[in-house]
Amino acid sequence: MFSDYSLAELSSIFLMQGFAGLILFSVFVLMALGLAIIFGQMGVINMAHGEFMILGAYVTYFTSQFFLNHLPSLFGIYFFVAMILAFLASGALGMATEWLMIRHLYKRPLDTLLATWGLSLILQQVYRSVFGPREVGVELPGWMMGSLPVTDVVEVQINGLFVMGLTIAITVAVALLMYRSSWGKQVRAVVQNRVMAGAVGINTEKVDRYTFGLGCGIAGVAGSAFTMIGSTGPTSGQLYIVDTFLVVVFGGAQSLLGTIASAFTISQAQSTLEFFLSGSMAKVLTLIGVVVILMLRPQGLFVIKVRR
Amino acid sequence: MSTHQDGSDKFSATRRRLLKGLAALPAAPLLSSTALFPSRAFAQAPATSAVNTTGLAVTDTDVTVGILHSVTGTMAISETGSVQAEKLAIDQINAMGGVLGRKIKFVQEDGASDWPNFAEKAKKLLVNDKCAAVFGCWTSASRKAVLPVFEQYNGMLYYPTFYEGLEQSKNVIYTGQEATQQIIAGLDWVQREKGAKSFYLLGSDYIWPRTSNKIARKHIENFMKGSKVVGEEYFPLGHTQFNSVINKIKLTKPDVIYAIIVGGSNVAFYKQLKAAGIDLSKQTLLTISVTEDEIDGIGGDNIAGAYSCMKYFQSLDNPNNKDFVAAFKKMWGEKTVIGDVTQAAYLGPWLWKLTVEKAGSFDIDKIAEASAGIEFPKAPEGYVKIHPNHHLWSKTRVGQAQLDGQFKVVFETPDLIEPNPFPKGYQ
């Protein structure tokens, strides 16, 4: 299939495909970070993760509408406001969920799966009743649209760059929070030994609630970023859930680095395959590949070998 | 449906074997059923026993029909407009005195975007509620699921969506276009107007886009001299990452991107197209899957410049449509938009009313037979007429998407196009 292209074209194909893969990579990391915190650190399987993302997307949509109608002069910066609001809204909903539901289920991880699935159904219907069944699209400020030409053929999309930058910023922030701050230490202490952590004076309930809230809040920001590339409807969240879980599991649930590495592997595989096959088959082959590797190496890509 | 009327219906003899419902038709269907009740046929309110011999839900004062669409699930987005249009039509008909002097009541069921559920609900509407007609379904899959039910329990379905064709039933009236009606005129137009020679075909991965692209490819390769297809690709429903295919498009530089992407994927596709710097005012893009409804989600600025090919646009400039749009907005709000399918759904209750009145009966068999040749001059899209194959004669139009989310009609076929659900040469 290369015979149709010249060498120069081929190299630009690979450049652009690499860039497409990087965008997909950023998207995966954004989706998976929140889940990696909740699943990896707390052992909770949050099937409503997609719905938390969509809440962030709706918040972004309404923020954009608000700026459009009331503060058109500041429209250029609304996206930053929207992301903060999305974080707060999804985070608050997450904390409420933890308090009402999840905290009763820490000893039954499989049951968190069922309960959060129930929550996702409820949220979908609430979105549909409140925001309407139609999909909404967010209008982006002018500076986010278009692309920067690198060569004649190769162009770099600005919103892609934005997503990547955002991903790096959030990842760094999460890493600092989890591995450098005293709060992060508390989280890890609670994960490793809940009783002991409680005994040394850590308020484990509070740590759990804020951790869950943080994970959901990041999901909200991811949803906000998603409005740039996709649409927002009551059921859009469902589309992402399988991919997201696979990324986290594939990376080895407890490792942030693993999540990033697995997002990179899966996104590059998928975007490369997409170029040679049709979108459907690329997706199928990527998923099968991930499943097969998980069968061979069930602990995921990165996991610390521990004694038991 | 008929096997006897015009000669253009070459396939009817064999088609008859496909459709079990046909076997039940009397040998001499031309003996119009109205002949059995000649005196009462067009009376203001004929006796129920005369117009309803098969136990449908018809009383002296009203008649029950069914509305069967998804109001929950992923398809709720698309089907909402159809429900609104059908309710509007029913309201209007009732305001004019109903059908055969009977007021239309409706039972609404939720298909919940779940095909088997459609079958279950269809059965309920026919068996339990004895609906005289059902307006509903949207996706091909849901129609395929209910079709055996309608044939088994002898119901009448008015199906509004443009679809892939390859089907015909005594028990269904297809008020949307079948694939050839929608595709061929558009392709001819783009070749003529834009001098298009190379086409890149895209679609969501299921039967309608695939069948439509197949017809498009056949037409491009066999009937359009010097034109070729340079790429063809499908994506799972709900897919949101189109960067790879956009890169391929940039490399192959087709004259026309021919896109049949549906649902939420649309939004991602057009946004990413724009972000990738593909300017739709310079790159010709022709789609058959984007109506005003979809633009609502995509955003006018993301798709402005693209061409859409279908039979109806909200901006059509004719008195019928002006009345229709005004009535629709009055009932459902100023901000609602009306797409092709919504309009086709609106035709359903009207066509049924006209057919019932022509047949002088609510009986399904008589309606099935009387349908051929029914004309509806007040249709928002203009004049339509039911073909003996139960599809509609209709014009095809090309509209260019505008920033405000409306289409500017740039082309309209001069004549009504004959529906041809089993096109020879496209198989």
Place this chain on the structure above:
Amino acid sequence: MTTQAPTSGRSFFLRPQDMIGIALLALLLLVVLPLALDNFRLQFVGKYLTYAFVALGLVLCWGYAGILSLGQGVFFGLGGYCMAMYLKLEASSVENTRIQSTPGIPDFMDWNQITALPWFWEPFRHFGFTTLAVVAVPALFALILGFALFKRRVGGVYFAIITQALAAIMTILIVGQQGYTGGINGITDLRTLHGWDIRTDGAKTVLYFVCVGLLLACILLAYYVKSSKLGRLLVAMRDKEDRVRFSGYDVSSFKVFVFCLSAALSGIGGAMFTLQVGFMSPSFVGIVPSIEMVIYTAVGGRLSILGAIYGTLLVNWAKTSFSESFPELWLLGLGGLFIAVVLAFPNGIAGLWQVHVAPRLGPLFGGPARRAASPAVAEPLPVATPAVAE
């Protein structure tokens, strides 16, 4: 010797209260419902019962062995597709398909320019092969999957997520390969079984009774497995997997067995679905139906064989009647049901029965006497097995 009745006297695999329970269910399904419901509603029940096969498998697999599979829809679909392929071939006789460019193949293949029947369709011309395949194909698939996963000690959450991914893969694959599978429409327009028209009301009634008969047979099979040493081993494994291993058992082979069994049961359900409903589509294979099937089991009581049947009937009945009257509220109801069952009634209907009703009915109905006997319904909820053991 102090050995008492329950340990020494269980020569038959059904306890008296089990026999009464099964007899009551049989009475309900074979006599009461057919008399009380019209044909139309009875066919609904028939359809619901096909899901009960899946729920039954999940009781063994999830309730007893602690293996939560979120991909049971795949097996249901495989069984259903096997049957649908047979029926479709029968419906696609040369006579029926003369209009096609290639007569004698299913219509959707013709639409996709396939000119010869694919090799893997060929064996489905034979009814014997099809019947075998309905059970064997899902079981074989489960065998491969279970072997790969359980031998490497993938369990718990990881197993759930992997099976869920499989459900997603399967859907995309079926939809994408529409020339061979009928795509998103599924395999529709099925007509006859050996020349016997399955669309008539009479045929549907017969199929209903066949379905109930098969279900009762499967229930007996499940009871047999449950009361065998294997059943106790499953409970033991769920509780202390390592201990079982260090008692000299190859734990993975037991898990593989019960997973295959549940897959085979789902396959039978799928085939009965195809026969009764008249088509099969990928919408039963995906993530959503698979999880819904888990909720049937959870509502009925994940540890109760009969509870799962009632749970299935109840949830589906609620779904049908709810969505007839308040379609918008249905998802709220279903979601709330998930949460309520998990948080408040982890043992489902069977648990409620066990705690509140049975004690008043005396020992014959599984009252207090049974408490010490064997793993019955009112067990404490299992704590999930460790995800990955290295």
Place this chain on the structure above:
Amino acid sequence: MNANVITDAMNKDFVLAVEGLTVSFDGFKAVNDLSFYVDENEIRVIIGPNGAGKTTVLDLICGRTKATAGSIRFKDRELTRMKEHEIVRAGVGRKFQNPSIYEDLTVFENLEISYPKGRTVMGALTFRRDGPVKERVQEVAETIFLADQLDQRAEYLSHGQKQWLEIGMLLIQDPELLMLDEPVAGMSVSERKKTAELLNRIIKDRSVIVIEHDMKFVEDIAHKVTVLHQGRILSEGPMAKVQADPKVVEVYLGH
């Protein structure tokens, strides 16, 4: 009871021969180049401070942890390459530190599951609770003082009874090598006495490896003691010799 069995590395009658055994977790060597030999009918006690690698050694022998290097031979069969259940079937039984029993099953069923028959899928499906099975269960139940609790659900047993039940589950397998991880931990004085009596009865005619902290108990039963420290053997020999070893006194008995 002091050392009545003196061995040296050349003796071929060993039931268990561990040589050069090493396991590392991410570079940390929990067990480092360990060698020791257990004779027929010998009772070996392993002691050592926390984190010395005692439990890891048992894990390695029964296959729960895979060795990084070294060999474990049981009656001349290499265990390092065998699966856990194969090791058990070869005749190695293991009791865990915390009582590991099936709480949802009755005492009878707990013992029945451990009965070495019907261990395959088909075997378990067709397993019948016949005379010999019931007799054997009854016999073992009497040994472990639980004969009148056979129909009790195991979760209702006391902590000590649970320990006994687990010992009984091993006993019913009749292993040639029995490994016990802190069998008297968490027991009351009277339970402890009964357990010592029980152990003394069951360790006849088989080799036993015991991990224990209770020095009184160790003195009572040990033929030979191995002291582990940081994954290596610090000292080995009869209790008296080990107790006199200054190295041992420093790291272990000293504080």
